[in-house]
Amino acid sequence: MTFTLAYALTGLFWLGAALLSLGLVRRAALWRQGRAAPVALGWLMTIPKRYFVDLHHVVARDPFIAKAHVAVAGGAVAVLALAALNYGLMLYLPALDALMLLAALLMLFGAVLVRSRRKAPPARLSKGAWNRLPKSLLAFAVGSALAALLALSGNAFGAAAQGLALLALAGLVLGGAELALGVGLGGPMKHAVAGLLHLAFHPRQDRFSGDKRSTDLKPINLVGKDYGVETPADFAWNRLLSFDACVQCGKCEAACPAYAAGQPLNPKKLIQDMVTGMAAGSGPAYAGNPHPGQAGKVRQGNPHQPIVGGLLDPETLWSCTTCRACVEECPMLIEHVDTVVSLRRHVTLTRGEVPGKGREALANLRDTDTVGGYPLAARYHWAIDLNVPVLLPGEHTDWLLMAGEGAFDMRYQRALRALVKVLKAAGLKVAVLGEVEPDCGDLARRLGDEATFQQLAGKMMNTLGRYRFNRIVTPDPHLFHCLKNEYPVLGGRYDVEHHSQVLADLLERGAVPLKADAAPLPATTYHDPCYLGRYNGETDAPRRVFKGIGIKVVEMERSGRKGRCCGWGGGASFTDIPGERRIPDMRMDDIRATGAEQVAVACPNCTAMLEGVVGPRPEVVELAELVAARLAN
Structure with missing residues (x-):
């Protein structure tokens, strides 16, 4: 029975590898519809570092899901690697079976955690096929563990061995199909392959270069008549690849100020709209939250059909404040803002259709x-x-x-x-x-x-x-x-x-002469400007200023690089897309929640937006004004 199971596992492994390869070829054909982009095969060697350091730096912000992801992904990769070695190469070594059993148990632990997360999921998580994924992971983990255990046990299970072997094979088929077929058919597990390739061929290679923050928009060749992106095929191929890396976790959705304000933009749905256009309807059905105010709208697209006015309403495009909160929170390192600006460029440069006072x-x-x-x-x-x-x-x-x-x-x-x-x-x-x-x-x-x-x-x-x-x-x-x-x-x-x-x-340095007996200042909170904090990583300097003049800052829940946008950026205060609330009003609610009597700002646009909030509110004070008030006469 052991050898029969071993041969079955060998056949199953190579069948899965063949289906996975065919699916990858099919998906790659969709990515290749995009424009050419620089590529070096050597970038594949960067995947381990970018996966274990850059990606997990973001994932680790949620300790529970980080633990689950390490267990389920690490266990699955180990199981597949050991299966390739032991059964793909027909070595049939007990030592490798023992390691495979340990890896399968690790994966099982992670799959149980993932399954528990889905019992009371956050509203931001997509459902549909994503609800099926934990069950598929559990099936694959159980099947792998049983297969390894049977291989190690010899005849210990007696007459029950045949039934257990069939159960193991069933689990491997059901769970393995999620990966083997999911890549080609656009299922949830396409992110496993697309995500790794996305890390290697990321459109912003400088994002992984030391301490550099890659937040600058890249110029386009106007002389060469590059006017941005009109259709999905106008994106570079590695941008299309990045859209397939999305795991629909909705962290971008939860961070987006426009979405919270009820404006017609959900960054997660935006990325899935791009997937729909790229795949011409062959992608998975979207089962997440829609763009606010657009529930029930059915969108159709194809790689050569204009996106704005088809897949996307113009108001969705102009709701973005370019604050990069979505990018900051994305565990797959997708660049939502680049997508928005690329689409805006085409609309502005070729149609001149900028709403509100933007024109x-x-x-x-x-x-x-x-x-x-x-x-x-x-x-x-x-x-x-x-x-x-x-x-x-x-x-x-x-x-x-x-x-x-x-x-x-x-x-x-x-x-x-x-x-x-x-x-x-x-x-x-x-x-x-x-x-x-x-x-x-x-x-x-x-x-x-x-x-x-x-x-x-x-x-x-x-x-x-x-x-x-x-x-x-x-x-x-x-x-x-x-x-x-x-x-x-x-x-x-x-x-x-x-x-x-x-x-x-x-x-x-003590270069500023301060009053020796200055009166204590009222409780103060600080609003981080997006273009200083998230774009340039500078959250420390303003707080050093407060310390230097004797102010203890009462921090908001959303502060530092998690700070909420004031609503000005990206021209949003000019395009003025209506929503259920105004973004600066929401930010003022964050400020009021601290109980502070004044809020310090370090940006003229933030000053204007927060000063424009009506009703009782803390005083808005600029950073330099606080220091000037402490100057010695």
Whole structure:
């Protein structure tokens, strides 16, 4: 009986391997519909590190599911590897059977955990075929354990051996079919293969390069008539691959501010819409939460059919704030924001269909170099009595202060004045560009107008090239991000710091003269700007500032890189897609929940959005204002 079972396992292994290979070829044909992208087979060697370090760094945020995933995935991979060795190569070694039994028991433990998770699942989890997956895992684990046990036991089970062998084979067939057939048919287990390949051929290879945060949008070749993505086939092939890596866990859904506000965007559904388009209806039926307000809508697509207006309503596309909360939480490292911006680029550049005040803002940028259509000469009117020198060609300064678009807002001008007072009190040599400072192009790029962004970026780089300075300081995280991360690929490389970083350093060096007997400040919480925290990983500097001036921060539940967006980013405050609630109102609820009397901010856009919340609320105070209030007279 042992040898009969062994031969059956050998046949079953090679049958499964053949079906899996055919399924992979079928799925790969869907990915190959996309555009060409750089590829190196050597990247396959990076999978172990990226899997065990980068991927599990995100998965480990949920200890329960991390433990389950390590057990079930680790056990399954070990079982398959040992089966390939012992039965695929027909070695039939008892030692390998013993190891296979241990691996199967580990997988069984993980499968039980996964099954328990599905008994009372979070609302974000997709159902349908995903509810079947724990049962398939259990069947495969039990079948593998029984097969290994029978191989080791000899005739110990007597007459029961035949029945147990049939049970083992049934479990292996039922459970193995989930993987062997699921890849080709688009079932849940396609993520096991697509996910590993996605790690190797990730569209953002620099995401895995040391401490670099790959958050910059990549330019497109406008001269070569690259106008973004219209159809699924317009995505690069490795983008299509990344969509298949989605495990529909819904962590992006739970993190998305637009979804929470009831706007018509669910990032998980967005990715599955791309899968539907890529597979032309051959993908799995979606059984998760829809885009809010769109329940029951049936979408059809194919690789060569326009996405926006077909698979996606335009309002879904314009609801995104580009805050990257979805990307931050995705355990499969999928880049949702890249997908959104790629689609926006085509709509904006070829159709000009930007909703709300977005079209007006883009026209202002093209005509006046400012979002609001202001004269450039008015950008530094707030500093006229502060004796801040305007840098002239040929002159030199240590610090070049760039105020950005916030300089036109009367409320934020108070914060800018406070910043200048602190920098001067610390003895820094600071100058401004005055009326020659153009917009950096952040809004244009996020709204998909890559042509205007590249035009503004070129103008900014030409302007900065005429002046001599050591470093740039700005209180605007969007300007900071553009100069630091998005200009280098265009040829502009600058030493740029956010004002929170400069203030933190000055306070720690004792360079800022503070009052010795300053009155205690009220309870304060801090709102992390998305483009400072998630985009640039800078959550520490503002808190060092608070420490330097004696403020103990009352942290919100969603803070740091988990902070909730204010609702401004990605042009959302201009496109203004309606939902059930406003995102800044939800953020103010987070603030109120701390019991703090004031909320500190470090971004002109966050200041404007939170100041715009009506009704009783904590006072909104800019970081530099808090430091300026502590200056010695």
